[in-house]
Amino acid sequence: MKELAHINKYLLKYKYHLLLGTIFIIIANLFGVVPAVVVRHSFDLIQESFQLYNLFDGLPLQESTHDTFVLSIFVFAAVILASALLRGVFMFFMRQTIIVMSRLIEYDLKNEVYEHYQSLPLSFYRKNNTGDLMNRISEDVSKVRMYVGPAIMYGINLATMFIIVIPFMLSINVELTLYSLIPLPFLSFSIYYVNNIINRRSEEIQRSQSNLSTFVQEAFSGIRVIKSFVREKDYDKSFAEASDDYKLKSLRLAFVQALFFPLIMSLIGLSVILTVYIGSAGVLTGELSTGNIAEFIIYVNMLTWPVTALGWITSIIQSAAASQKRINEFLGAKNDIVSEKNIKKEIDGRLVFDQVSFTYPDSGIQALKNVSFDVKSGDSIAIIGTTGSGKSTIANLICRMYDATQGQVSIDEVPIQDLNLASVRRSIGYVPQDVFLFSESIKDNIAFGSSDITEEQIMEAADNADLTDNISKFPQGMETVLGERGITLSGGQKQRVSIARAIARSPKILILDDCLSAVDTKTENSILNSMKRIMVDKTTVIISHRVSSAQLADKIIVLDDGEIIEQGSHQELISKNGIYKNLYEKQIQGEESLSN
Numbered sequence: 121m122k123e124l125a126h127i128n129k130y131l132l133k134y135k136y137h138l139l140l141g142t143i144f145i146i147i148a149n150l151f152g153v154v155p156a157v158v159v160r161h162s163f164d165l166i167q168e169s170f171q172l173y174n175l176f177d178g179l180p181l182q183e184s185t186h187d188t189f190v191l192s193i194f195v196f197a198a199v200i201l202a203s204a205l206l207r208g209v210f211m212f213f214m215r216q217t218i219i220v221m222s223r224l225i226e227y228d229l230k231n232e233v234y235e236h237y238q239s240l241p242l243s244f245y246r247k248n249n250t251g252d253l254m255n256r257i258s259e260d261v262s263k264v265r266m267y268v269g270p271a272i273m274y275g276i277n278l279a280t281m282f283i284i285v286i287p288f289m290l291s292i293n294v295e296l297t298l299y300s301l302i303p304l305p306f307l308s309f310s311i312y313y314v315n316n317i318i319n320r321r322s323e324e325i326q327r328s329q330s331n332l333s334t335f336v337q338e339a340f341s342g343i344r345v346i347k348s349f350v351r352e353k354d355y356d357k358s359f360a361e362a363s364d365d366y367k368l369k370s371l372r373l374a375f376v377q378a379l380f381f382p383l384i385m386s387l388i389g390l391s392v393i394l395t396v397y398i399g400s401a402g403v404l405t406g407e408l409s410t411g412n413i414a415e416f417i418i419y420v421n422m423l424t425w426p427v428t429a430l431g432w433i434t435s436i437i438q439s440a441a442a443s444q445k446r447i448n449e450f451l452g453a454k455n456d457i458v459s460e461k462n463i464k465k466e467i468d469g470r471l472v473f474d475q476v477s478f479t480y481p482d483s484g485i486q487a488l489k490n491v492s493f494d495v496k497s498g499d500s501i502a503i504i505g506t507t508g509s510g511k512s513t514i515a516n517l518i519c520r521m522y523d524a525t526q527g528q529v530s531i532d533e534v535p536i537q538d539l540n541l542a543s544v545r546r547s548i549g550y551v552p553q554d555v556f557l558f559s560e561s562i563k564d565n566i567a568f569g570s571s572d573i574t575e576e577q578i579m580e581a582a583d584n585a586d587l588t589d590n591i592s593k594f595p596q597g598m599e600t601v602l603g604e605r606g607i608t609l610s611g612g613q614k615q616r617v618s619i620a621r622a623i624a625r626s627p628k629i630l631i632l633d634d635c636l637s638a639v640d641t642k643t644e645n646s647i648l649n650s651m652k653r654i655m656v657d658k659t660t661v662i663i664s665h666r667v668s669s670a671q672l673a674d675k676i677i678v679l680d681d682g683e684i685i686e687q688g689s690h691q692e693l694i695s696k697n698g699i700y701k702n703l704y705e706k707q708i709q710g711e712e713s714l715s716n
């Protein structure tokens with residue numbers, strides 16, 4: 121339960137909502153008691169009036185007894201009606217304060233979790249899957265809201281109702297009070313028990329539902345593969361199995377839910393029977409009036425809902441505590457990519473790797489071994505190598521997605537970990553290997569990384585990325601929306617939008633991670649020509665499999681299994697007659713045979 125202490129700061133923030141809500145609950149409950157007292161008086165009045173009416177039979181007083189009786193009943197009815205109305209009004213205020221408070225806390229907590237997610241390093245996202253991240257910010261936060269909303273509201277309601285109603289009952293008759301309250305603890309315990317079963321089964325359904333959605337989502341994303349491999353029937357079968365599981369779990373839940381209301385009604389009925397039975401005995405001995413029995417039935421009815429809620433509240437609090445525990449686990453995750461010295465400076469772009477080694481923390485794979493190179497500001501370096509040789513890892517270290525395990529990465533001769541993280545990342549234009557574009561217009565995607573970019577700069581970036589011709593063919597041009605709501609770009613088009621996005625912000629360091637792999641050689645040449653111009657005042661890191669991209673750079677390093685095995689300019693490496701030359705010849709031959 122201590123996990124929920126995290127929410128106390130929010131309860132403190134909204135203390136006035138809570139305080140007002142409590143006052144409204146108390147007032148609403150007081151108006152709930154008034155009709156019970158009035159009903160007792162009405163019952164007693166009816167009995168007495170009948171006796172008087174019969175006593176004055178044939179006398180003029182009989183008429184006035186009748187008139188007084190009618191007037192009193194009318195007044196009583198008006199009081200009951202007014203109390204019910206006022207109770208309703210204050211219950212409305214109660215919800216408007218406490219339930220509104222819970223929604224405000226839900227909003228704050230969601231923002232807190234999301235803000236924390238954003239601050240966490242890439243390694244956190246590798247360790248935890250997206251579904252889990254989403255669940256904690258939606259499902260779990262909703263469960264915590266149930267605690268700060270309904271659970272607190274009905275908890276206060278229960279306490280104030282008992283404090284107000286029980287003294288009234290005891291003041292009338294202690295024995296009748298005890299008997300009529302006997303079934304209530306059983307009611308509360310049964311609700312708690314049944315509710316726990318309902319919660320458990322609902323969670324099973326949720327898991328089954330999320331399996332089903334993941335299955336369907338993957339099937340739709342991979343529909344091209346499914347169709348081309350003719351696997352539709354197998355997928356139908358797997359879907360039917362997953363769906364069957366969901367159906368069985370739903371039926372199991374429906375069974376318990378069906379038990380819920382009959383159980384409550386029978387226990388409430390038992391309370392009423394006991395009240396009438398014991399009360400009637402009291403009436404016979406003259407200790408109680410019939411009005412007292414009617415009044416008690418109302419009290420018992422008033423107490424049953426809060427008592428029922430007690431079981432429900434307990435299970436809400438339990439599941440809120442479990443959810444908050446999960447949320448706290450993520451809120452407790454620390455960002456180890458921080459800058460102690462936090463030096464804020466204009467980045468010029470000199471890039472030095474000094475004996476850098478790096479092992480991925482989650483997989484334990486050593487991706488770089490003693491890598492050293494030095495790129496002067498405004499110069500370019502190409503990194504070429506086989507698959508898995510560590511090329512993208514170098515890009516990750518320059519963007520400070522991770523810190524080197526050994527050795528030192530520095531920018532402008534300052535260790536990267538001493539520089540302000542945002543100013544490092546702001547000075548970098550990164551074109552990642554796996555292109556990700558947002559479901560927005562092409563224009564917004566290009567402008568993504570730059571807050572005050574002009575239309576001309578967007579167009580220039582699109583031009584330099586060789587996009588303009590393609591875009592002009594789309595009916596909405598730059599306003600064309602991408603993704604699920606819009607059109608699907610080809611692999612090469614996506615890569616070029618991603619290049620335009622990186623160059624649009626005029627970065628000091630430009631990293632192109634294998635970003636021309638999906639374009640043909642003609643487009644590659646055209647982009648590379650523009651690149652020569654763009655690269656003039658930028659430090660450029662070109663990561664590629666293709667020598668055609670690499671030869672553009674002032675310096676080339678060849679990586680193999682995380683180690684530099686060759687380095688130099690294009691000419692130097694060709695004259696070395698080593699691996700680079702070998703690669704160069706193979707690729708040139710490949711291109712020639714393609715063009716023949």
Ligand SMILES: Nc1ncnc2c1ncn2[C@@H]1O[C@H](COP(=O)(O)OP(=O)(O)OP(=O)(O)O)[C@@H](O)[C@H]1O
Pocket residue numbers: 246480482483484485486487505506507508509510511512513514553
């Ligand atoms: N986030 C990660 N977590 C754990 N291991 C990783 C991660 N990213 C890469 N690796 C591992 O590190 C090694 C180097 O990967 P890297 O992506 O740097 O290679 P690469 O040269 O860019 O390959 P490619 O040309 O195929 O993109 C690989 O063995 C890879 O499995």
